[in-house]
Amino acid sequence: MSMLVFNITQFFLSLNHQLIPLIFKKARFDLKISLFFSDYLVNRKTRYLWNSFTSSFFSVDVGIAQGLALSIILSTFFIILIFYIFEKRIKNLKISISFLLFVNDRLFISQERSFDNTNANLFYNYNIISSLLEQFGLIVKYRKTENFHFSRSYRIFNILPLNLSQIDGLILYSKDTWQYLGFIFNRKLTFHQYIKFYANKALSIVKCIKMLENSMLWLLPY
Numbered sequence: 001m002s003m004l005v006f007n008i009t010q011f012f013l014s015l016n017h018q019l020i021p022l023i024f025k026k027a028r029f030d031l032k033i034s035l036f037f038s039d040y041l042v043n044r045k046t047r048y049l050w051n052s053f054t055s056s057f058f059s060v061d062v063g064i065a066q067g068l069a070l071s072i073i074l075s076t077f078f079i080i081l082i083f084y085i086f087e088k089r090i091k092n093l094k095i096s097i098s099f100l101l102f103v104n105d106r107l108f109i110s111q112e113r114s115f116d117n118t119n120a121n122l123f124y125n126y127n128i129i130s131s132l133l134e135q136f137g138l139i140v141k142y143r144k145t146e147n148f149h150f151s152r153s154y155r156i157f158n159i160l161p162l163n164l165s166q167i168d169g170l171i172l173y174s175k176d177t178w179q180y181l182g183f184i185f186n187r188k189l190t191f192h193q194y195i196k197f198y199a200n201k202a203l204s205i206v207k208c209i210k211m212l213e214n215s216m217l218w219l220l221p222y
Contacts, residue, residue, distance in 0.1 A: 001151075002118035004108040004126055004162070004172075005180060007144040008133065012071060013063040015078050016137050017041035023081050037074075062137070082132050089128055097125050102181065115149060115159045122147070127167050140168065146180075147172035151187050 008014075021038040025031075048055040064071045079101065090097055098109040108125050110118040130140055147162045164170040177193050178185045184194040 001109065001111045002115060002122060002149045003110075003147070003178075004122040005144075005146045005148075006106050006126070006129075007141040008106070009139045009141040011138065012066045012075060014138050015062065015064050015075060017044065017061045019081075019136070020074055020078060023077050026081070027077070078136075082129075082136055082138075086125075086129055086132055090125060093124070095121055095124055097121055099125075105181075118149070119160065119162050122162060123164065123167075126164060130167055142168045142170055145170060145172065146178065147174050148178040148185070149174045149187065150185075150189060 020041060021034045024034040024037060042061070044060045045057045046060050047057045064074055083099065083101070086099075096110070096112070098111075100107040100109070106129070108122055110121040110125075112118045112121065133140060145164070145168075149159055159174060161174070162172040164172060176186065184191075184197055186193055
């Protein structure tokens, strides 16, 4: 099993306001909802005030503040449309792939008997999604793109790197361990490195508490 992880640069700040009402309309939501978000987002303007200087008004037609109550909802609808188009394309091409979404992190999973086949699947899917994201005004954060392979084989593990140089100039080499969303994975999913890392972290915290026991009230090292 092979994975390709990529991140979208400035995801929330790159969402196009003009597209969001159209997405609600395409999803056949009530017209009132589409009109509400059109009134709320489209043709917004702002200006800056600095001491006695006041700038002229300029349009703010891109971006949603990440802390807003509606930011997750709006961004989810935005990305769902992209992956809906993506899913239809890979079905037409008969490419076997699975994908997971975690806010602005994306994860492709390919399961084949040969790692050459998984690399080919990941390459084709990454090429398709990169092109789609660019059409919607989103850009992949290339430096955070990672490739990792899982294997139950006990033989010497030697796999060719995933060559994405034709797309964004990257050549990805799979590491022995992979850290993702707070978890540390190895090729056989034994979680030895994960347990070792957090055990050492817990011991370090206990040692720090012991050092601070005299400076803070009721903070005991046991």
